[in-house]
Amino acid sequence: MxxxxxxxxxxxxxxxxxxxxxxxxxxxxxxxxxxxxxxxxxxxxxxxxxxxxxxxxxxxxxxxxxxxxxxxxxxxxxxxxxxxxxxxxxxxxxxxxxxxxxxxxxxxxxxxxxxxxxxxxxxxxxxxxxxxxxxxxxxxxxxxxxxxxxxxxxxxxxxxxxxxxxxxxxxxxRNGDHDRILSYATRTHGQFNQAPWLSYELAREFDRLYPEALAEVLRAAVDDAGLTLDDIALILPHHVNQNSWKRLSKQIGFPIGRIFLENLPVTGHCFCADPFLNYRTACETGRLRPGDHYMMASVGLGATFSAMVFRH
Missing domain, CATH: 3.40.47.10 (Thiolase/Chalcone synthase)
Incomplete structure (x- = not known):
């Protein structure tokens, strides 16, 4: 593992x-x-x-x-x-x-x-x-x-x-006692491959699809891990913007307080690094405890939606 x-x-x-x-x-x-x-x-x-x-x-x-x-x-x-x-x-x-x-x-x-x-x-x-x-x-x-x-x-x-x-x-x-990867789910919606230079119609369609597609990979990842969203102590997100995560929170009924957004205002969106920056801060501030299940989630322009579940 x-x-x-x-x-x-x-x-x-x-x-x-x-x-x-x-x-x-x-x-x-x-x-x-x-x-x-x-x-x-x-x-x-x-x-x-x-x-x-x-x-x-x-x-x-x-x-x-x-x-x-x-x-x-x-x-x-x-x-x-x-x-x-x-x-x-x-x-x-x-x-x-x-x-x-x-x-x-x-x-x-x-x-x-x-x-x-x-x-x-x-x-x-x-x-x-x-x-x-x-x-x-x-x-x-x-x-x-x-x-x-x-x-x-x-x-x-x-x-x-x-x-x-x-x-x-x-x-x-390969093996270890902490932060084990339990599952990984990823989906690419190729019709949006020209992002961020989408037509007006495709941009509207992507905006509509976004929370639904992200919710789908989050659920797929927890299912593959043999868990439910209620078992996830913390989501460590990418920093696209806080509004997108508020929409996602409502979409899946996951408390916004368990989506780690504390770094977003002070670091910006750091390409692929956001979930890992959030991991370090969550560990240092006691937001992750031994045995907790947590999830990293990212969306890449193109449009690839990904989620990975861990046990701390």
């Missing part, structure tokens, strides 16, 4: 009001007020000086104790990406990080097919790879989170989210 051996996170030190972050990006004052009052965004974290590889290494530093002396056990390094291109050509951040960590023996690759849900896909892929490894102590290292470069689609998503640069590094193993 696949487990999370450890999760480390990193937030750039500078907190930026979204008014400042969106300045010069053809976003009206009315849209900024919508992001603040309706969608719940206040500040984001960004570092204009640090490269993606720098921020990945800062995140990996949080796993130093867990990795020390076990470097040879790391079989795979996976960068889970929202966007197909993580850095300007010809740089390759994940390979730079592999060398810096002394893990040149590890097979290293990127995944990006599920957009912001690719972090959960990476956990599933690593679990399958480790299950086939002859060494029961083999490990995989997954990185999530990206730079919000000056391109339009990397700064914000229209009427949806403001992008931040929080990152996570996840050490994955």
């Amino acid at each position: 696949t487990c999370l051996e450890a999760v480390a996170t990193y937030l750039p030190p500078r907190s930026i009001p979204i008014d400042e972050a969106l300045a010069g990006l053809d976003v009206s004052d009315t849209q900024i007020r919508l992001f603040r009052r309706f969608y719940g965004f206040s500040h984001i974290r960004r570092d204009g000086q640090a490269r993606l590889a720098d921020q990945m290494l800062s995140t990996a530093a949080g796993l130093e104790e867990q990795l020390r002396g076990r470097e040879k056990q790391v079989r795979y390094i996976v960068q889970a990406l929202t966007l197909p291109v993580a850095a300007p050509y010809p740089t390759n951040p994940v390979h730079e990080v592999r060398r810096a960590l002394g893990l040149d023996h590890a097979a290293t690759f990127c995944l990006t097919q599920h957009a912001c849900a690719t972090g959960l896909l990476a956990l599933d892929v690593c679990g399958r790879l480790l299950a086939a490894d002859s060494d029961p102590e083999a490990l995989a290292l997954v990185f999530t989170g990206e730079k919000a470069y000056n391109a339009y689609s990397q700064q914000f998503i229209v009427d949806t989210a403001v992008m931040g640069e929080g990152m996570a590094a996840i050490l994955v193993r």
Whole structure:
């Protein structure tokens, strides 16, 4: 059974009001007020000086104790990406990080097919790879989170989210005593593959489908785990916006207080990293206790809906 051996996170030190972050990006004052009052965004974290590889290494530093002396056990390094291109050509951040960590023996690759849900896909892929490894102590290292470069689609998503640069590094193993993955459900609705550049009609259809499709994968994940939604202590969501989660809460009758939204106003939507940022904060604040069942949930533009159930 696949487990999370450890999760480390990193937030750039500078907190930026979204008014400042969106300045010069053809976003009206009315849209900024919508992001603040309706969608719940206040500040984001960004570092204009640090490269993606720098921020990945800062995140990996949080796993130093867990990795020390076990470097040879790391079989795979996976960068889970929202966007197909993580850095300007010809740089390759994940390979730079592999060398810096002394893990040149590890097979290293990127995944990006599920957009912001690719972090959960990476956990599933690593679990399958480790299950086939002859060494029961083999490990995989997954990185999530990206730079919000000056391109339009990397700064914000229209009427949806403001992008931040929080990152996570996840050490994955085949067996363990905590944070076991009990199930994974994912569905792709390919008619929306051109998002965020949908026609007016398709955009309306996606907005209508969204809570229904997300509810379907949440229920599928808890069913596959042999549980019900009542058994889930906490949902650790992606940070598209708080309004979408309020709609989902009503759709499935799940208390909004058990959907962890505390980080959304202060970190923004950090690509694939949101559920893992929320995991660390939930652990540090006592919101997750040993034995609790919890769920990570993400939706990627395209449109992929994913949910994964764990036992803490």
